[in-house]
Amino acid sequence: MKRPTRIGLTGGIGSGKSTVGRMLVDLGAWLVDTDAISRALTAAGGAGIGPIRETFGPDFIDAAGALDRTRMRDLVFRDPDARRRLESLLHPLIGQETLRQASQALPGQPVVYDVPLLVESGRWRALVDRVLVVDCTPATQIERVVQRSGLAAVEVERIIAQQASREARLRAADAVIFNDGLDLDQLREEVRALWAGWGG
Structure with missing residues (x-):
């Protein structure tokens, strides 16, 4: 089986998707993390800060000059139009940086696109050869995210409800x-077996 050259990697919050992405890098893939790109664009000095300030006002920029994520998260949960406006600002910037980073892969090196909202976007299916989903139960998602982020369980449930x-x-x-009940070594074996099945 010929290994795909473009792999779309996705999964719900807390699924372990980012961990799987790092394991694929260890196996020789080039990773483009669209969530990390988005965070960089909305950090202090990021290319998204000016447009966000102009569109939403200075209250959505924190004292350090970065996006006030808590305030923005509350807004987009309540107002679908605000979500659309934010996406219209950030998605073109994310797309440009995604292409730039993908172009840095070595000739023939498989590229993994880590895209949290791959299914929701509706466009990524046509841009990749295969889609790899990291899956777990909602209860596991909530437990993991509460543990790592300190968010309340009800907040995590709201985030899950907003995702596909x-x-x-x-x-x-x-x-x-299926990343439920696996330790890191077991997960690594699952990833390695999949990679081998794809021609590794």
């Missing part, structure tokens, strides 16, 4: 890693 359903992600998948 588990069923929609699984329908979009060409391959699934």
Whole structure:
């Protein structure tokens, strides 16, 4: 089986998607993390800060000059139009940086695009050869995110509700890693077996 050259990696919050991405890098892939790109664009001095300030006002920029994530998260949960406006500002910038980073892969090196909202975007399916979904139960998602971020469980449930359903992600998948009850070594073996099946 010929290994895909473009792999879309996705999963719900707390699924372990980013961990799987790092393991794929260890196996020879080039990783483009769109969530990290988004965070850089909205950090102090990031290219997204000026447009956000102009569109939403200075109250959405914190004292350090970065996006006030808590305030913005509360707004976009309440106001779908605000979410659309934020996405219209950031998505073109994310797209440009995604292409720039992907172009840095070595000739023939598989590129993994870590895209949290791959299914929601509606466009990524056509841009990659295969979609890999990292899956786990909602209860596991909530437990992991509460533990690592300190968010309240109800906040995590709100975030999950805003993302594509588990069923929609699984329908979009060409391959699934079920990351529930696995330790890191077991997860690494799952990733290695998948990579080998893809021609590794």
